[in-house]
Amino acid sequence: MTEQNGHIHKLDICGQICPSCLLIALKEVNTRRDMLLGGGALHIYTDSRQAINTIPGSVHNMGYQTKIVKSEGLYCIEIQKA
Amino acid sequence: MHDEYTLILITSLACGLAAGFLLHRSDFCVTGMFRDFFLFRDLSMLRVLVLMIVVSMALVHGARALGLIVHYPFPLLGAMSVTNILGGVLFGIGMVLAGGCVVGTLYKMGSGSVLSAVAFGGLLTGSALYAEFHPAWAGLTKQLAIFGSGKTLPQTFGLDHYVLIIPILVFGGWLVLRWARRGQLVMPSHADGYIQPWISAVALAVIGLVSYIVVGMPLGITTSYAKLGATVEQWFAPEHVASLAYFQGKGLNYTPPFGAQPIAGGAGPELDAVAAIQYPLVAGIVLGAFVSALLLRELKLHYRMPVRQYASVLIGGILVGMAARMVPACNVWHLWGGVPILAGQSLLYVVGLIPGTWLGSLVLSKYVVRGPG
Numbered sequence: 001m002t003e004q005n006g007h008i009h010k011l012d013i014c015g016q017i018c019p020s021c022l023l024i025a026l027k028e029v030n031t032r033r034d035m036l037l038g039g040g041a042l043h044i045y046t047d048s049r050q051a052i053n054t055i056p057g058s059v060h061n062m063g064y065q066t067k068i069v070k071s072e073g074l075y076c077i078e079i080q081k082a
Numbered sequence: 083m084h085d086e087y088t089l090i091l092i093t094s095l096a097c098g099l100a101a102g103f104l105l106h107r108s109d110f111c112v113t114g115m116f117r118d119f120f121l122f123r124d125l126s127m128l129r130v131l132v133l134m135i136v137v138s139m140a141l142v143h144g145a146r147a148l149g150l151i152v153h154y155p156f157p158l159l160g161a162m163s164v165t166n167i168l169g170g171v172l173f174g175i176g177m178v179l180a181g182g183c184v185v186g187t188l189y190k191m192g193s194g195s196v197l198s199a200v201a202f203g204g205l206l207t208g209s210a211l212y213a214e215f216h217p218a219w220a221g222l223t224k225q226l227a228i229f230g231s232g233k234t235l236p237q238t239f240g241l242d243h244y245v246l247i248i249p250i251l252v253f254g255g256w257l258v259l260r261w262a263r264r265g266q267l268v269m270p271s272h273a274d275g276y277i278q279p280w281i282s283a284v285a286l287a288v289i290g291l292v293s294y295i296v297v298g299m300p301l302g303i304t305t306s307y308a309k310l311g312a313t314v315e316q317w318f319a320p321e322h323v324a325s326l327a328y329f330q331g332k333g334l335n336y337t338p339p340f341g342a343q344p345i346a347g348g349a350g351p352e353l354d355a356v357a358a359i360q361y362p363l364v365a366g367i368v369l370g371a372f373v374s375a376l377l378l379r380e381l382k383l384h385y386r387m388p389v390r391q392y393a394s395v396l397i398g399g400i401l402v403g404m405a406a407r408m409v410p411a412c413n414v415w416h417l418w419g420g421v422p423i424l425a426g427q428s429l430l431y432v433v434g435l436i437p438g439t440w441l442g443s444l445v446l447s448k449y450v451v452r453g454p455g
Contacts, residue, residue, distance in 0.1 A: 015384025017451070018182070049109040052273045053271055
């Protein structure tokens, strides 16, 4: 499920099969490259403990920075340009 | 109730609870360990798996040297056959599509994964379906038997176990220490309450040893899936269940280490020795993961996943359920229990599991994971 809010693009991938979260996250980062480089942000909501550990490292290797916020049992991985 | 059963029930439940908690906290997914190598060329969790096998091997043979192991090799192991490889291939494909193997499905389901609950339904269905073609598969297994009647490599080649075990332990220990010095066993961690997988690997090896010493065999759960499947099937078609040879057999017949008399059990719906050993373990893993997720406030059900993912986990679950009977058994039994004692069936299973996982990864990335949903 995706949602656009100004310069923030939200993506909810809670409950999805492993390793969808990482594959989808990488695909979204590539698809929204221009938006991210233009100062936008991608917020990925996930409940996958594996994704929380793997997405930040992979996205960092692509030249972006991440911040992880947990609220109401979900993790939000906030991605933007470094 | 006999004392044999009381001790087995308590031990299995305790092992399951501890394992479920650790599996969830470390996201100790054996499917992911193999799959992520093929999808991302990521070896990090495979190193942890090697650590667990090496530690299990050291613990089991140390305990054996101290006289703590009664049954060596443990019950239910059979002679080697090419069908162990074929079953491994099917298991590998299925576990990737199901998003987890037999144990992975349990701890993920316990922590609230709806997809894993669907995969669990598939596992029960596949396990019960196997009974329909068991006689043919058992016949093929005999026809394709290899290396005689030996159950372990040393038995097959007429060697003392330590002739093979000690060199493997020395090499494995060196490898693991090398990875540890380079920091390659430590995972990046952002999840709350995360337990480093290498810690869980060591703890799970100890849990496996406790089971081996007290119950008389390492952790194993797949026969109980067939048993549970048969129980459900019996509600609708009792005469058919009674007519299937697979559900009448009592493959397990042994005297537990702390027992005075033999106990027996099989895949049929009866509450027998298999039920006493495996049902508490299954329940414990689910409950342990549930408690872990609850304590972290991460227990939340999500239903809005793509339909193709529901289809994938159901098909994958059925394949894993069938394959777990065809091999026979699963990752836990073979990787934590069989490989550390160089059981032939377990080694052949791994030979099949690797290409199976590769094939499953191809199917998953091409047909299942295609976008946000």
